[in-house]
Amino acid sequence: MILLTPGPSPIHPRVQQALGKPMRGHMDPETLATNRRIREVLKVLFDPGEGALVAAMPGSASLGMEAGLNNLADQDEAVLLLVNGTFGERMVEIAQAYRHDYTVLRCEPGQPLDPELVKKALSQRKYKLVTLVHGETSTGVLNPAQEIADLATEHGALFMLDAVTTGTMMPLSMQQIGVDYAFTGSQKCLSAPPGLAPFALSKRGREHLGKARGWYSDLSRVAVYWEQEGYFCTSPVSLHFALEEALNMALEEGLENRQKRAETMYAAVLGALEDIGFRAYAAEGARLPTVLVVRPPEGLNEADIRKGLYSKGVSVAGGIGPTAGQVLRLGLMGESARVEHYQVFFRALGEVLGKSGLEKAFLERAGLIPA
Ligand SMILES: *Cc1c(COP(=O)(O)O)cnc(C)c1O
Numbered sequence: 001m002i003l004l005t006p007g008p009s010p011i012h013p014r015v016q017q018a019l020g021k022p023m024r025g026h027m028d029p030e031t032l033a034t035n036r037r038i039r040e041v042l043k044v045l046f047d048p049g050e051g052a053l054v055a056a057m058p059g060s061a062s063l064g065m066e067a068g069l070n071n072l073a074d075q076d077e078a079v080l081l082l083v084n085g086t087f088g089e090r091m092v093e094i095a096q097a098y099r100h101d102y103t104v105l106r107c108e109p110g111q112p113l114d115p116e117l118v119k120k121a122l123s124q125r126k127y128k129l130v131t132l133v134h135g136e137t138s139t140g141v142l143n144p145a146q147e148i149a150d151l152a153t154e155h156g157a158l159f160m161l162d163a164v165t166t167g168t169m170m171p172l173s174m175q176q177i178g179v180d181y182a183f184t185g186s187q188k189c190l191s192a193p194p195g196l197a198p199f200a201l202s203k204r205g206r207e208h209l210g211k212a213r214g215w216y217s218d219l220s221r222v223a224v225y226w227e228q229e230g231y232f233c234t235s236p237v238s239l240h241f242a243l244e245e246a247l248n249m250a251l252e253e254g255l256e257n258r259q260k261r262a263e264t265m266y267a268a269v270l271g272a273l274e275d276i277g278f279r280a281y282a283a284e285g286a287r288l289p290t291v292l293v294v295r296p297p298e299g300l301n302e303a304d305i306r307k308g309l310y311s312k313g314v315s316v317a318g319g320i321g322p323t324a325g326q327v328l329r330l331g332l333m334g335e336s337a338r339v340e341h342y343q344v345f346f347r348a349l350g351e352v353l354g355k356s357g358l359e360k361a362f363l364e365r366a367g368l369i370p371a
Contacts, residue, residue, distance in 0.1 A: 001313055001314075001315050002314050002315065002344055003315050003331070003336065004315060004341060004345055005315055005316060005317040005330075006137045006165065006188075006291045006317055006330075006331040007137075007164075007165075007194075007333060008187035009189075009331055009333045009334045009335055009336040010191060010335040010338075011191055011193060012191060012245075012246070012335050014245050015245045016242075017245075018241045018244065019193060019241060020238075023237065023238065025237070026225075026233075026237055027229075031240060032229050034240050034241060034244050035055075035226060035240060038198075038243060038244050039054045039055065041247040041248065041250075042054045042056075042198055042247065043200070044251060045167070045168050045247070045250060045251070045255065046167065046172065046174050046200040047176070048174040048179075048201070049174065049175040049202055050203060051202075051203030051206065052200050052201055052202050053201040053206055053219065053226075053227065054199070054200045054201075055198070055199065055222050055223070055226035055227075056186070056199070056240070056243060057198075057199065057217075058197075058235045059195070059196075060185055060194055060195065061164045061183060061184060061188065062197075063216075064162075064184070064197035064198075065087075065094060065162060065183065066094050067219055067222075068160045068199075069091065069094050069098060069100065069131070070094075070098055070214065070217050070218075071201075071210060071218070072128070072158055072160060072205065072208065072209070073100055073129045074128075074210035075099055075100060077101065077128035077210065078101050078103065078126065078128055078129075079095060079100050079101065079102040079127060079128065079129045079131065080103050080105060080118075080121055080122070080129070080130045080131070080157070081102055081131050082105050082113050082130065083104055083105065083107070084106065084108065084109055084111065085133065085137070085138040086320050086321030087136060087137055087138065088106075088133045088136065089321060091133070091162075092104055103125065105117060105118065105121050109141075109322035109323070110141060110283055111283050111286065112142065112144055113144065115144055115148055118148055122151055122152070122154075122157070126155075126156075128208075129157060129159075129160060130152040130158070131160045131161075131162070132148050132161055132162065133162040134163050134165070134166045134172075135165035135166045135288035135290060135291060136288070137165050137288075137291050138293075138320050138321045138322060138329075139282055139293055139322060140280070140281055140287060140288050140292060140293030140329070141282045141283070141286050141287070142282075142286055142288040143286075145161055146177055149161075149177045149179060150178065152178070158180040158181070158204070158205055159180050160180065160182070161177075161179045161182045163179075163184050164183070164189075165188055165333060166290065167183075167184040167198075168189045168190050168198075168250045168255070168258070168334075169250075169262055169290050170255055170262070170289075171255040180201065180202045180205035181201050182200055183197055183199035184197070184198055184199070186246070188333050188334070189258075189290060190246040190247065190250060190334055192245075193242055195236050196236065196240070196243050198243070201219060216233070246334075261337050262289040262333075264367075265337040265338070265342065265366070266290075266332055267365070268365040269332070269342055269345075269362065270294070271365045272365050273294055276353070277296075277297030277298070278294040278297060279295045280293065280294055280295075281293040281323060281326075291329060291330070291332065293323060293330075294327060294328050295326060295327050296327075296328065302328050303318060303325075305328060305349070306318055308348075308352035309348050309349065313344070313348070314344060314348045316329065316330055316331075316345075317331075339366050339368060342366075346359040346362040347359045
């Protein structure tokens with residue numbers, strides 16, 4: 001089965017091999033040395049500046065999201081949640097669960113967050129924290145992180161960025177943009193197995209840590225393990241080994257090259273799909289290169305296409321939240337953004353739709369055979 005969903009993404013043989021290393025204890029010197037190397041690479045990929053807390057929480061990316069909201073704002077501190085899709089709504093669910101004092105600013109799904117509206121909201125009330133999903137996986141929209149970070153800074157608020165579909169696949173310097181807390185999931189752009197949530201918390205963010213509620217998502221406990229090398233919990237050591245290899249691969253390739261790879265594949269896949277009547281869901285100019293969300297041509301049902309592809313060994317996702325039942329969602333994160341995988345996708349799609357020449361059209365667009 002080829003995983004072309006927006007996570008999990010296909011695992012490279014090097015990472016698969018690291019996953020199979022003999023088991024070690026979570027306090028074993030080898031494991032602790034692995035953790036130190038993981039932190040060093042994360043510092044390069046997230047660039048959070050001096051004095052940051054950099055680690056990987058044992059849990060999926062949603063734990064990274066929950067930990068950010070839980071640690072960065074106390075119950076009586078106002079939080080501004082910017083929402084234009086399912087993962088923005090997840091922030092609202094978490095803020096509700098923690099009984100935060102929150103305000104939600106919603107923009108149209110398929111459209112980027114409007115900085116003018118954010119500016120207005122920030123001028124009406126003092127917020128401790130502003131949260132944004134950088135790449136909204138439910139719609140395929142890339143939100144304007146820099147503009148919103150500038151506004152948060154201007155108004156003295158901390159800025160938390162869900163970098164799940166962007167981090168480690170494009171240059172994302174937290175210091176330069178002005179991000180205090182960013183997180184991702186190991187199974188997205190890193191193409192490692194699910195189960196770890198790498199994150200970085202800036203020095204300024206650390207200075208503003210609130211009184212975290214609960215226990216497992218308390219970042220001061222996470223720091224005990226990752227910085228002081230003391231016991232916090234039994235971290236999934238095999239996943240640490242796999243993550244280290246995936247991080248090394250990202251570093252070797254370089255973030256500019258990874259972004260270019262995703263963008264090139266995005267253009268080739270979308271172009272070949274547009275030729276046969278598919279349409280991108282996200283507004284032009286605000287398209288996330290790592291998740292392509294497309295509406296099928298008139299008269300075709302997304303579920304039928306999806307099931308047909310699955311029967312031919314290609315796994316893609318349907319819509320969720322605002323896009324449920326309307327779209328196909330295709331992953332271009334990490335190892336999924338490869339010509340050989342999408343070649344198989346187009347071959348299978350051609351069979352499902354009873355159309356010939358799709359694979360060739362895709363390869364031409366990818367620049368692999370002359371048009
Ligand atoms: C996948 C995803 C999440 C949640 O990740 P899990 O690993 O499923 O918990 C959060 N935000 C975005 C943007 C995502 O794509």
